[in-house]
Amino acid sequence: MIYSDIAIAAFSISVMVDLFLFKNSMLTRAAFWTSYAIILPFQLLTNWWLTSRNIVMYNPHAIIGFRICAAPLEDLLFGFALVLSVMGMWEFWGRRGMQRH
């Protein structure tokens, strides 16, 4: 498996879990999409910083090769999966009554 495969898998799994496993989907809520809209530009900015300065480098054989703001397209799938699953977990514990306020 290369970065592309794992990124697509992580994205798909996080979406499936959110829609079908968690009772209260993040993907159907305005709060999630507004948060993601805030996070996305920051991700692009920090991604650009880390990749354009070659702090992080990618094996050309591990990625499709399409880049956005210097970073591989795969990074957006990775970021989406990370943000969605962490917010999903945060809501999951809240729903179970843990430290709601």
Added chain:
Amino acid sequence: MLIFTLCGSGWLEIVLKTGVLRRLKRAVLSILPISLLFLVWDAYAIAKGHWFFDRSQMLGIIGPFHIPLEEYLFFIVVPLAAILTIEGVTTVKPHWRKGEFGE
């Protein structure tokens, strides 16, 4: 980058009083299981050479599974920023909390 993210989201805790850090148990239990999965991926990708890092631009501390310290910190700081963001959003737009816990 980590400091930028910490500052960029940390002010929400202070100004909007999102109270995420106060709810440490919930934050840790939300971040830890997800970050562990992503760190397994990170270890695999590093081992397979999917990505690599410029040692001259790093602190130089390498943790278990050849994962640099910065990567471990990344998977604490970034998820925390995500939680701070959605809590910030729902603090400003409280009506979006309706149905939050499926009630």
